Each structure stands twice: as C-alpha cells, then as structure tokens.
Amino acid sequence: MLATLGASPSQAAADNQSCRPDGMYTTPGVDVPYCDVYDTAGREKMGADHQRRIIGYFTGWRTGQDGTPAYLVNNVPWDKVTHLNYAFGHVGSDNKLSVGADSPTNAATGMTFPGVAGAEMDPSLPYKGHFNLLTKFKKQYPNVKTLISVGGWAETGGYFGDDGKRVASGGFYSMTVNADGSVNQAGINTFADSAVDFVKKYGFNGVDVDYEYPTSMKDAGNPLDATISNAKRGSLVKGYAALMKTLRERLDRAGATDGKYYMLSVAAPSSGYLLRGMETFQVTQYLDYVNIMSYDLHGAWNKYVGPNASLYDDGKDAELAAANVYGTSQYGGIGYLNTDWAYHYFRGAMTAGRINIGLPYYTRGFKNVTGGTNGLWGTASTSTCPAGSGLTACGDGAVGIDNLWHDLDDNGKEAPAGSNPMWHAKNLEKGIVPDYLSGYGLTDTALQGSYTRNYSSQLVAPWLWNDSKKVFLSTEDEESVAAKADYVVNQGAGGAMIWELAGDYRWDATANGGKGEYVQGSTLTSLMYDKFKAASPYGATRSTIALPQQTLPIDVSFTNFALGDSNYPINPKIHIVNNSTLTLPGGTEFQFDYADSAPGNAKDQSGFGLTVIRQDHTAANNVGGLKGVYNRVSVKLPSWQSLAPGASIDMDFVYYLPVSTPANWTVNVGGTLYGLTGDLTRGSTGATSSPSASASGSSSASPSSSASASPSGSASSSPSTSASPTGGTCTVPSWNAATVYATTTTVSWKGHKYSNKWWTQGEDPSTTGQWGVWSDLGPC
DSSP states (O other): TTTTTTTTTTHHHHHTTTTTTTOOOOTTTTOGGGGGOOOSOOOOOOOTSSSSSSEEETTTTTTTTTOOOOGGGGGGGGTTTTEOOOOOOOOEESSSSEEOOOTOOOOTTTTOOTTTTTTOOTTSSSSOOOHHOOOOOOOOTTEEEEEEEETTTTTOOEEEEESEEEEEEOHHHHHHHTTTBHHHHHHHHHHHHHHHHHHHEEEEEEEEEOOOOOOSSSTOEEEGHHHHTTTTGGGGHHHHHHHHHHHHHHHHHHHHTTTOOOOEEEEEOOHHHHHHTTTOGGGGGSSSSEEEOOOOSSOSSSSSSSSSSOOSSOOHHHHHHTTTTTTOOOGGTTTSSSHHHHHHHTTTTGGGGGEEEEEESSSSSEOOBBBBBBBBBBBEESOOOTTSOOOOOOBBBOOOOOOOOOOTTTSSSSSOOOOOOOHHHHHHHHHHHOGGGGTTTTTOOOOOOOOOEEEETTTEEEEEEETTTTTEOOOOOOOHHHHHHHHHHHOOOOOEEEEEEGEEHHHHHHHHTTOEEEEOOOOOHHHHHHHHHTTTOOOOOSSSOOOOSEEOOOOEEEEOOOOOOGGSSSSOOOEEESSSSBBTTTTEEEEEEEEESSSSSSSSSSOOOOOEEEOOOSSSSSSOOOSSSSEEEEEEEEETTTTTTTTTEEEEEEBOOOOOEEOOOOOEETEEEEEGGGOOOTTEEEBBHHHHHTTTOOOOBBBBBOOOOOTTTTOOOOOOSSTTTSSOOOOOOOOOOOOOOOOOOOOOOEEEEEEEEEEEESGGGGGHHHHHHSEEEOOO
16 A cells, blocks of 8 residues: 555655655656655665565476476575565567466466475466465565566577577567667567566566676677677667666556555676676666676686685686786776675665675586686686587586586587586585486486585685596585675675575485485575574665755766777766756866776866775775775866856766766855755755846856755756747757657757657656656757
C-alpha cells in the first residue's frame, strides 16, 4: 500500500521524496512511491534482522532432471537472503522480455517437481514452475524481494529457443542500437513496456539487467555476439543509457499507478579494462543499486594464474605486471583487478549503500601450471582453446574431476575452465571421492594427488593447489567470506551479491554411503547473514563533505570519449550548460569529486587550471586497499569567460584509470555556494535569480527570495515559452507533445532550442536532462 495514501498530492510528493535515495533520478512529473521500499533516510527496508543486502542469483536450469543435484526454490535459505534474482530472462526477437513459451517443460512457468517435499505448486496461481514457487515462498517471507534478471553471458546477444538451440537475434545489442548506430528507442520502449507487464504478471519486485557488455572495448563479451557487437561499439554506451533511463521511467510510472515501488538494478563488470569502454557508467543515477561482478578476474581465457575474486591487490598480479600497470607512473601503482578497486570505482558516483560486491560460489582453475607460489601468479598456456571462444592462445583450464560445472564448446566438448561448486571443491580439499560424479558423466573418478588449501590474507583469497597435477583452483570459504563480509560492513556498503546460491555447501555425515561428504547448503550465506545482522545501517550519503542545500540548474556531462583502446589517457570533454538565470562570471569556481579508483593526477589541457585539491588515497600503490573515497577537483572559468544563461562551455578532463560519473558538485557564484540540480542530492532545493536580474546579464544577480523547488529538487525558473533569456525569439517550430520525433529534429521550447538524439514522443525537452533524449542547444 502506498505509504502516503490519503495525503494531498503535494504532501504525498514531499513525503515520497523524503525517502528517495541520495543520487537517484526521479521521473519528471511522477510521484514515485519511494516510501514503499525506502525509509526517510533513503535506506532500503529489508526487515529488522537485515542491515545489509544478501542478493542471491537463483538459476533456472538446476532442475535435477539431467541426473545432477537439483537446486529448487525450496532449497533457498529464505530466512537469510534479502533479494533473489531469477536467471535468466532474455530479449526475444520481438524485443520483449521472455522466458520462452509456456509448456510443461518450461522450468520458469510450466515445470512441476513431483515428489520433492517443499516444491509443491501453489494451485491458486495461474502459472507453475520456479515462478510459482517464488511467489509461494514470498508469501511466507514477505521481506524478500525478487527480480527478473535479463541477459547473462549466453543470452546478452541472443537467446535459447524452446528447442534448446541458440537464436542469434542480437539481444541487447539489437534492441538498443540500430544497424546505423542510432539508438533504437522503439525497441527499447517495447522492451521496457514488456518488462513492466512481466513483473506484474509473475509477481516480481523489479528488473535486473545483466548486459555483458555495453562497452566500446573490441571483442568484449561472448564471442558468439562479436559480429553484431563490434559493429556497434561506438553506440553501445549511448544505447545502454537510453535503455536504463526508459526502464526507470516506465517502472516509476507503473509504481505510481500501483502504489508499489518497482526496483531496477544491474550486474556490472568490475574489470578496469571493460569499464574503460563504458565512459563514466552514466546509468548509476537510474539504479536502486549496482551488483558488481567482482569475480572472473582471472580465468582460463588467458594464461595468467590468479584468484577468481580477490578482495585486494598485492602488487604482484602477473597479468597487470605483464601489461606494465605497476610500472606506468600515471597509474599511481594502482592494480585494478580486485573487488576493492571495483567498489571504489562505483563509490565515486553512488552512496556506499547502493553498492553490493559480488561473491562467487564457484571456482576457476588451471592445469599444467608453471611458476608462481603454489601456482599463484604462475602461468598455464595452451593453443588448444574451446571452439567458439575466438581465441588462438588461452589459459590451460582444468578439466574432468576439476571442472564439474563445465560448459560445452561449439563442438559439444568440455570447455576447460576449472569451474566447480564450492561443495565439490571442499570434497577435493578433504580428499573425498563423492557419490555424485557419475551424474556429471565422469568415468575417471579416482583422486590423483592431494588438494592443499592455501590462503593469502593480503589478497583475501584461498585456493587449492595439487602439486602432482599442477592444478590451481581458486575458491571461497569461511575465512575469505568472513573477511569480505567485514569489508562490506566497514565500508558501509549495501551488501553482497552471490553467483550462484547453488554453489554453497554444508557437511552431510549421512551422504556417500554413510562416509559423509559436502553437499549443497547455506554455510557461507548464513555466515554473511550473521555478520550483517549485527551491523550498523549502511551508508546513505554520497558526499563526505557538507554540500549546499541550494542548487542551480547547471547541467554537466562528460562527452567525446574515444573508443576502446584509443581511450588512453581517458580524455573526455566536461560539457557545462548554464540553464540557470544567473550569469556565471569569469573566475567562477566549480568543485567536484571523482573516485580514487583513479590516482589524484587528473588535469586539463584547455587552460582552465583544473587542479586536484584533495586526495583521500595518497599511498604509492593500493596494496591492502584504497583509502578514503575521493579525489576533489577545483576548476575555474577563465577570467575573461563568463557563462550567460543558456550558454555552454567545454573543457578537457584527463585521467588515467576509469572513474564513474563525478559527483558532489559545487559552484561558487559571487560568494554564494550552490550545488547542481543534476547531482540529485538528497535534501537539496532549487534556486533561481529574478528574471530581471538575469535579463540584464549582471554577474552579481542574487538568488530570488521566492525560489521554489519541484518535488524532485529541480530548479523552477519558469522561463518564457516564447522569448529567449537573451531577448531573442524562437524561429524554429515549437515542440509538440503529440508529435512523434522519429528522426533528428530541432525544436524550440521555453526559450531554448533542442535537438532529439533518438525517437521520442511526449517528453518535455526542458526536463530530460543531460543523459536524456533532448540536447539543449542553448537560447534561441
């Protein structure tokens, strides 16, 4: 039920805005029911015993019908988790969200599990399968939220049809970007509308987008998609931003209608390489939270043997050393293949509480390892790579009994990867020959050599080393998960995301003919639950310094990124548009924070004197973790360069490792300090100057005492719809809410000219903001 039911519209809007998370975008004109899910500090309500999130991915394919152990909805530790992501839905050929056609063999909507205690269907629901059981258990555990996760590695650029064969439809790549590189807004609208219908039909609380990957880095993602994705690299980030904005707005509107808030999250890469091609990850403003895939940091796609998901860098990462990352002075000695680096990357744009670190309940591993310390930072290479991988040289992945959860390559053969559930890794560690091996088709079930557990407290990473076979398996266990849970608590982070719940373990003394073995369980999840239950509430404020409550509608965006490998040093333009009614005089100072995932050596090449004035992390490397959160920057307009209402200016911004969208902006105008409306800071209020003062172009105009703020905290300056702030008139056609703008068109509205970036109808040009469909071309 809507928390503000019965209040007047203005009071309801104010109440809901009091629950909006810091930094989150609000759909213009919509009373979004934030208070359904968030408290008045902007923190998510998850139940008294859940101070932090435990988000588990539940995969639809472990039904047990292939002879391997089943993991069904009744196996989920419902009292320990806060959210469940169902993996996966996909983008159909019609651009709609789908899990395939309804049938008795559809695991999501049609399958039943006779004879399995606890997996009986709820007969009151019109669908069966996993979705039936998810809805059934949510009635017993109402604080647990479920999200439909869309995409994944195999279904980002296509999907598996009802016959089990992959359909190379283009998936996210085609749904978001047309063949000519323009944003496919029509496809995005179709998908977003279908997503809203889907979550309502099946009782989900929101949508999780697992798009791998909307980056400009060539060949990133599934090799099966490369033909489609590489041709669109220059537009993927733009399409991703349009997708997430559209989803946010459609979910917000549906939530306002239903009196129920719908969530939106993403699974985000953690690799600095991939993130370099995602500009500043502009979509964070649309997300309730981000789930960092802080795993798959090392694996058999190359020869460098290292941890799957280390928490910290140790200054010895062989892959980074080979690329001279540690030896390149501009990088500041910062190693970027670890969870802590990825957390700090996103912390630059988001509150700590809107970030969840990823935990793998599966292994990665190599065979025939040479060098290193018990395999760690050694090498394992081969030229025999999985068919369809697109690789001619790769890592020598572990196989057979060391690769239980393997995929098949394009020829139907085992793909070497050393991928195992943690319960199998525990059996190997203890020298146990388990009784489930035949179900995985293994005929050679004898253990060769011993699997010795190693642990690096510097990395926070355990691994198994079989010296006889030269096999390295990167694992997680109680020691590493406890340390990562402590890290979440100490950082004020939102929680942890698990891929996937079916990999957790427990000891069963009655299994294996009474000899005992490790089986599926919830040991690691329960450990996190206990840690988080006793924790303080997560961090709900983005800035580490006090920010002014008054804001000005000055838009800032980061543009002109070079693509892929050409994007070094990272050198976008900072595009500043003065949409306020104040003239910004020469010498006006802007300050902002950028994440210390990049060192504090940012600069400009345009004569604006951009200077880093504070560094939270000043060490010569990031061994043991990055300290603090931010680098703070000061940059001033040149003394001869004022910025009139409606005018814009560009400056270079040069930095050397990826950062998310810089935040916590301030601007000092004539001695008065303002925030920026587009920063979406909680508690801020809009401010304007009087129209008469702005019309004169005076640099000393004072804020109007009658300034008012919209429910979203945006400034309300009410410019004339017929005259520009500089006194001219608009000669281009006026924007019309009923007109479909399918091609790029210039229109006039509220004294400014606008040009649409993609298909649109009914979106007020003055409200879409820096990442929206309309580009502000300035006053007429």
